[in-house]
Amino acid sequence: MLALFAYLGTGVFAVSGALAAARKSFDLLGIVVIAFVTAIGGGTVRDLLLDRHPIFWVREPRIGWVILGSAFLTLLFIRFRKPPKRALLYADALGLALFTISGAQIAEGFGLPALTIVMMATITGSAGGVLRDVLSAEVPLLFRQTELYATASIAGTAGYLLLESLGVDREAAAWMGMTLVAALRFTAIRYGLKLPVFQVPG
Amino acid sequence: MLALFAYLGTGVFAVSGALAAARKSFDLLGIVVIAFVTAIGGGTVRDLLLDRHPIFWVREPRIGWVILGSAFLTLLFIRFRKPPKRALLYADALGLALFTISGAQIAEGFGLPALTIVMMATITGSAGGVLRDVLSAEVPLLFRQTELYATASIAGTAGYLLLESLGVDREAAAWMGMTLVAALRFTAIRYGLKLPVFQVPG
Amino acid sequence: MLALFAYLGTGVFAVSGALAAARKSFDLLGIVVIAFVTAIGGGTVRDLLLDRHPIFWVREPRIGWVILGSAFLTLLFIRFRKPPKRALLYADALGLALFTISGAQIAEGFGLPALTIVMMATITGSAGGVLRDVLSAEVPLLFRQTELYATASIAGTAGYLLLESLGVDREAAAWMGMTLVAALRFTAIRYGLKLPVFQVPG
Numbered sequence: 001m002l003a004l005f006a007y008l009g010t011g012v013f014a015v016s017g018a019l020a021a022a023r024k025s026f027d028l029l030g031i032v033v034i035a036f037v038t039a040i041g042g043g044t045v046r047d048l049l050l051d052r053h054p055i056f057w058v059r060e061p062r063i064g065w066v067i068l069g070s071a072f073l074t075l076l077f078i079r080f081r082k083p084p085k086r087a088l089l090y091a092d093a094l095g096l097a098l099f100t101i102s103g104a105q106i107a108e109g110f111g112l113p114a115l116t117i118v119m120m121a122t123i124t125g126s127a128g129g130v131l132r133d134v135l136s137a138e139v140p141l142l143f144r145q146t147e148l149y150a151t152a153s154i155a156g157t158a159g160y161l162l163l164e165s166l167g168v169d170r171e172a173a174a175w176m177g178m179t180l181v182a183a184l185r186f187t188a189i190r191y192g193l194k195l196p197v198f199q200v201p202g
Numbered sequence: 203m204l205a206l207f208a209y210l211g212t213g214v215f216a217v218s219g220a221l222a223a224a225r226k227s228f229d230l231l232g233i234v235v236i237a238f239v240t241a242i243g244g245g246t247v248r249d250l251l252l253d254r255h256p257i258f259w260v261r262e263p264r265i266g267w268v269i270l271g272s273a274f275l276t277l278l279f280i281r282f283r284k285p286p287k288r289a290l291l292y293a294d295a296l297g298l299a300l301f302t303i304s305g306a307q308i309a310e311g312f313g314l315p316a317l318t319i320v321m322m323a324t325i326t327g328s329a330g331g332v333l334r335d336v337l338s339a340e341v342p343l344l345f346r347q348t349e350l351y352a353t354a355s356i357a358g359t360a361g362y363l364l365l366e367s368l369g370v371d372r373e374a375a376a377w378m379g380m381t382l383v384a385a386l387r388f389t390a391i392r393y394g395l396k397l398p399v400f401q402v403p404g
Numbered sequence: 405m406l407a408l409f410a411y412l413g414t415g416v417f418a419v420s421g422a423l424a425a426a427r428k429s430f431d432l433l434g435i436v437v438i439a440f441v442t443a444i445g446g447g448t449v450r451d452l453l454l455d456r457h458p459i460f461w462v463r464e465p466r467i468g469w470v471i472l473g474s475a476f477l478t479l480l481f482i483r484f485r486k487p488p489k490r491a492l493l494y495a496d497a498l499g500l501a502l503f504t505i506s507g508a509q510i511a512e513g514f515g516l517p518a519l520t521i522v523m524m525a526t527i528t529g530s531a532g533g534v535l536r537d538v539l540s541a542e543v544p545l546l547f548r549q550t551e552l553y554a555t556a557s558i559a560g561t562a563g564y565l566l567l568e569s570l571g572v573d574r575e576a577a578a579w580m581g582m583t584l585v586a587a588l589r590f591t592a593i594r595y596g597l598k599l600p601v602f603q604v605p606g
Contacts, residue, residue, distance in 0.1 A: 019402060021345070027397035029352050030345025036321075044251070049448070051457040053253040061315045068317075075400050082403045113465045115472075119440075130539070135332070137341040139541040143425070143434025150433050195431035198479050200423060201486045221604060223547070229599035231554050232547025238523075246453070255455040263517045270519075277602050284605045337534070339543040 006102070007066050009095030013039040014070035016092055017132050019083055022075070024136055034132055035071040036064075041128030046103055046120050050110055089189055093152075097181035100125040100153040101174050104160055114161055121157040125181075126150045144197070147188035151195060156181030208304070209268050211297030215241040216272035218294055219334050221285055224277070226338055236334055237273040238266075243330030248305055248322050252312055291391055295354075299383035302327040302355040303376050306362055316363055323359040327383075328352045346399070349390035353397060358383030410506070411470050413499030417443040418474035420496055421536050423487055426479070428540055438536055439475040440468075445532030450507055450524050454514055493593055497556075501585035504529040504557040505578050508564055518565055525561040529585075530554045548601070551592035555599060560585030 017038025021031040040057045047055040057063040077083070103124025107117040126142055126149060133140040142149055160177030164170060187193065219240025223233040242259045249257040259265040279285070305326025309319040328344055328351060335342040344351055362379030366372060389395065421442025425435040444461045451459045461467040481487070507528025511521040530546055530553060537544040546553055564581030568574060591597065 022400045022402045024341070024346075025399050026345040027399050029356075029397055030342075031400065033345065033352075048250060048452060049459055049462070051253075051455075055251055058251070058314065058318060061318055064317045064321065078400060078402050112462065115468045116462060116465050119468065134336060134538060134541075135342060135345070137336075137339055137541055139428070140434075140539060143430040143437065143539070144428075150437075154433075195433055197429050197431050198426045198435065198482060200426045200482050224602045224604045226543070226548075227601050228547040229601050231558075231599055232544075233602065235547065235554075250452060253455075257453055260453070260516065260520060263520050266519045266523065280602060280604050336538060337544060337547070339538070339541055 005094075005098050007063075008091075009098045010039045010063055010066050011070040012088070012091040012095045013099075013128060014067040015074045016088060017128075018071040018074040019078070019088075020132060020136065022078065028075075031075065032068065032071050034135060035074075036067050037135060038128045038132040039063075039067045039070075041131040042099060042124045042126060043103070043128075045127045045131075046106065046124045049123070050107070050120065052106070090186065093182045093185040093189070096125045096149070096153065096185060097156065097178040100156055100181050101160055101177045104157045104177070105170075105174065114158075117161060118154055118157045122150050122153045125153040145194075147193055148184055148195070152181045152184040152188065155184055207296075207300050209265075210293075211300045212241045212265055212268050213272040214290070214293040214297040215301075215330060216269040217276050218290060219330075220273040220276040221280070221290075222334060222338065224280065228338075230277075233277065234270065234273050236337060237276075238269050239337060240330045240334040241265075241269045241272075243333040244301060244326045244328060245305070245330075247329045247333075248308065248326045251325070252309070252322065254308070292388065295384045295387040295391070298327045298351070298355065298387060299358065299380040302358055302383050303362055303379045306359045306379070307376065316360075319363060320356055320359045324352050324355045327355040347396075349395055350386055350397065354383045354386040354390065357386055409498075409502050411467075412495075413502045414443045414467055414470050415474040416492070416495040416499045417503075417532060418471040419478050420492060421532075422475040422478040423482070423492075424536060424540065426482060432479075435479065436472065436475050438539060439478075440471050441539060442532045442536040443467075443471050443474075445535040446503060446528045446530060447507070447532075449531045449535075450510065450528045453527070454511070454524065456510070494590065497586045497589040497593070500529045500553070500557065500589060501560065501582040504560055504585050505564055505581045508561045508581070509574075509578065518562075521565060522558055522561045526554050526557045529557040549598075551597055552588055552599065556585045556588040556592065559588055 014035040017035040018031050020038070021034035026034065040063065043056050047053070074083075100121045104117055104121035106124075107120035112120070129149075130140040130142055133142075156177045159180045160173050163173035163176055168176070216237040219237040220233050222240070223236035228236065242265065245258050249255070276285075302323045306319050306323035308326075309322035314322070331351070332342045332344055335344075358379045361382045362375050365375035365378055370378070418439040421439040422435050424442070425438035430438065444467065447460050451457070478487075504525045508521055508525035510528075511524035516524070533553075534544045534546055537546075560581045563584045564577050567577035567580055572580070
């Protein structure tokens with residue numbers, strides 16, 4: 001079931017990348033590249049930082065086909081209809097939840113301290129979107145306009161680690177952590193919650 | 203002979219990076235950095251993703267001197283003359299062909315499936331130019347204005363793998379793959395062939 | 405003492421990242437991410453390129469807390485006062501000097517030739533700032549407006565390697581190299597020294 005979820009998360013991230021690239025009038029190749037980067041960027045950065053080889057999508061080549069399929073279906077779909085914005089946002093939140101907690105569990109397997117686990121979990125969930133924006137020469141959405149995107153990852157991972165340290169079963173803690181990520185993100189989208197910005201004087 | 207070609211490809215990519223940086227009014231250091239990134243970026247990303255160490259230019263330090271020399275000759279040249287645009291485009295296509303197929307052969311050596319080999323070959327050929335554009339805060343040319351750049355890599359690698367699977371000798375297949383990359387790119391430049399873009403409704 | 409310097413350099417780089425991000429109206433999360441990237445980006449790229457694992461901040465998790473603390477103190481400070489621009493520039497030059505020579509010594513430990521050591525030292529000192537600018541969708545300051553930033557690294561590393569090859573004690577050479585980096589940077593800031601740019605005809 002988690003494997004199915006992982007493919008689903010990958011597919012949703014690929015769709016969001018393909019849509020962002022198509023909106024910027026990238027050509028077919030650009031759309032496919034951005035779909036790939038969005039979907040596998042976070043896990044790739046995590047695996048490189050942890051020296052975890054072969055990298056997850058090198059080990060599991062079906063991921064590439066899921067992304068290619070998702071990108072082509074997206075292009076087919078937008079020839080006929082508007083993309084369902086809200087549905088995609090919610091699906092993306094599920095992908096974020098899954099990627100975050102799976103990133104946390106991988107980092108846990110390396111015996112890292114809590115702060116480093118939180119960083120790796122957040123990178124797994126968010127770095128793909130940051131790379132998508134960097135490759136589009138845009139300021140990453142993550143840094144200023146999102147409704148608690150990476151923040152939901154951080155809180156969910158912290159919740160997961162806290163529950164584990166309180167003796168909660170690992171799988172149950174993972175489900176609760178994922179629920180926390182998704183719930184925070186849903187709530188933030190629904191009510192437009194954002195983090196504060198700061199003025200620099202002078 | 204292939205080693206000679208590799209230095210040639212590296213030099214041409216360094217020249218194209220140096221010219222792009224000089225056009226953007228980067229200073230001497232910026233020009234040298236962009237020359238390096240353009241010339242070794244693709245192979246570096248490939249080596250990192252495949253955990254292939256030492257990275258090719260760490261193992262073969264002469265590459266650094268080829269790049270430095272190419273960058274300085276470029277700066278000297280443009281004090282006196284216009285850069286020969288068309289000649290550089292064709293030289294770049296030869297570099298692309300060589301980098302692509304050498305990347306494919308390295309990926310083959312890791313026993314990867316076809317889709318992953320195509321990805322690694324394309325990254326080897328194109329990621330340096332993408333990094334050059336990202337470091338210049340520009341939308342990568344690759345994603346919207348090129349005449350079948352990465353697409354030529356993909357087709358050439360597919361041709362190479364197909365020929366091999368049909369029993370063609372590895373070296374012959376490599377030459378044919380490189381010819382295919384260069385021929386596609388030449389044709390695309392000559393006739394202005396581009397990939398389609400897609401409209402997102404709503 | 406060097407360890408203390410390293411935390412100091414890390415803290416100063418984190419402050420400069422946090423300030424740059426706040427100036428761009430990034431939100432709290434964006435500020436923290438940019439502080440991290442600025443402070444650990446250079447060493448991370450170096451460690452990835454050299455396959456040096458665990459990466460320095462994975463091995464030494466206190467670095468993360470130094471960065472978090474520096475970012476939050478910065479945000480607290482700017483609620484009440486202007487950031488002391490000139491003091492920060494000079495502190496940054498000390499961080500650059502330390503990061504550069506420590507990067508050179510790590511690269512030396514891998515038995516690399518001089519050009520590669522200079523590259524690794526410069527990457528250690530400067531890549532964090534480049535990543536900060538790339539993530540802000542800006543042309544890296546390093547490539548066009550800086551007063552001999554990476555150039556000071558290159559000269560200092562060259563001086564360090566030269567002194568060592570002349571038989572100077574390693575630690576003494578390191579101190580002289582660091583002094584050279586900082587002195588060049590101080591002088592360049594004081595007198596507005598910059599590298600030349602080049603015109604591309606046609």
